[in-house]
């Protein structure tokens with residue numbers, strides 16, 4: 001249950017300085033959110049590539065989120081370069097233990113995210129469990145709220161049925177538009193896509209087992225105005 005979890009009542013109550021002390025005074029909030037980040041592979045590979053972008057992982061399992069927190073703390077220490085004036089890497093990455101299906105808007109202000117990642121989410125195979133899936137019409141309204149117009153939802157899975165499910169729900173939602181991998185690469189987002197495919201622990205496992213990977217990306221669009 002969520003009783004042991006500590007949630008901010010609203011994003012204003014969150015003190016991001018605790019998560020990103022090196023960015024204190026910048027007024028920055030996270031722009032990338034990795035939902036169900038697991039062991040943190042995506043964030044750890046993206047952090048040095050986008051050193052000025054704050055990134056947050058959300059993970060519901062206690063031990064796993066603690067592991068990621070320790071991993072980030074260790075990286076911040078061991079990567080520190082005292083002789084250099086440059087801020088040490090990994091200052092821009094952090095994690096919260098949270099149920100992302102319940103409390104996303106408590107963490108992220110409206111239109112604050114430029115990227116939302118759903119990488120190899122739990123498939124919940126049985127139909128009666130489909131409501132537990134992380135992509136659903138109700139949740140898509142929340143994702144549209146926290147994503148800035150132009151922001152991207154990245155989904156990838158090795159389960160074809162889940163891929164079709166996520167794709168069809170996103171296609172049916174008026175505030176999202178499908179965007180091809182080629183288009184994203186042309187827009188300079190190739191490094192992100194490469195990390196989506198290969199950087200996570202689950203993605204590596206699928207690779208070892210020779211499984212397929214199904215990618216689907218969607219852009220948050222502006223609603224069409226009535227004239």
Ligand code: SAM
Nearest residue numbers: 036037038059060099100101119120200201202
């Ligand atoms: N994205 C990671 C990767 O690619 O390696 C982890 C994939 S793993 C199959 C799915 C993760 O989502 C698990 O770590 C699980 O604990 C987490 N998770 C499931 N439901 C969640 C929720 N409602 N909120 C946050 N995390 C959740």
